[in-house]
Amino acid sequence: MSPLAVVLADTHIPRRARTLPEGMVEYLERADLILHAGDLIGPSVLEELSAYDTPVRAVRGNVDEPGIDLPETLQLDFGGARIAMIHDSGRKEGRRKRLGKRFPGARVVIFGHSHIPFLEDESGLLLLNPGSPTDKRRQPEHTFALLHAEVGDVRAEILTL
Numbered sequence: 001m002s003p004l005a006v007v008l009a010d011t012h013i014p015r016r017a018r019t020l021p022e023g024m025v026e027y028l029e030r031a032d033l034i035l036h037a038g039d040l041i042g043p044s045v046l047e048e049l050s051a052y053d054t055p056v057r058a059v060r061g062n063v064d065e066p067g068i069d070l071p072e073t074l075q076l077d078f079g080g081a082r083i084a085m086i087h088d089s090g091r092k093e094g095r096r097k098r099l100g101k102r103f104p105g106a107r108v109v110i111f112g113h114s115h116i117p118f119l120e121d122e123s124g125l126l127l128l129n130p131g132s133p134t135d136k137r138r139q140p141e142h143t144f145a146l147l148h149a150e151v152g153d154v155r156a157e158i159l160t161l
Contacts, residue, residue: 003079003149004030007156009037009087009112010061010132013045017134020048023161024133024144028052033078035147037112037130038070038087039063061087061112073103079149081107088113089129100125108147108154117143117158128156 006027011020020028028034031054038061040046046068049056060070074085084103089095089111099109108126116139117131131143142161147154 003032005033005035005078005147006031007035007110007130007145007147008133009130010039010115010135011045012039012041012135015041021133021161037085037110059085059087079154080152081154083108085110119156119158133161
């Protein structure tokens, strides 16, 4: 089975929910990596994710508590592909060019902030916003994403809860 990463953002726990939705559990249990693109709010979501005995990597969001020690950006290798993560990707206009320049060599850039799920794979750069599993705002459904490592590349999908 190919490596699997669960990607989430904007959980806003405990303000928007007390815990992550039950619908995520089966994916978290089989994940090889968990990535959170910020706005966790407090440490409880990191504690909840760490209980799955899977590596958890996260970046700081704009409303995270000061006591949470997370980097603003993160880069790592997953299944042979370079993954970059940042909370706020900036304006929609020019996003691909801006993120490509900020993270040269990245195959995937994961971001959050808007709570709007977004998946676009063009010109060798996959842009992914998983939406939010707990705070859908004006979106029709709660969402999160999966990142599948395939032979020398990655594929993403957004799932609804």
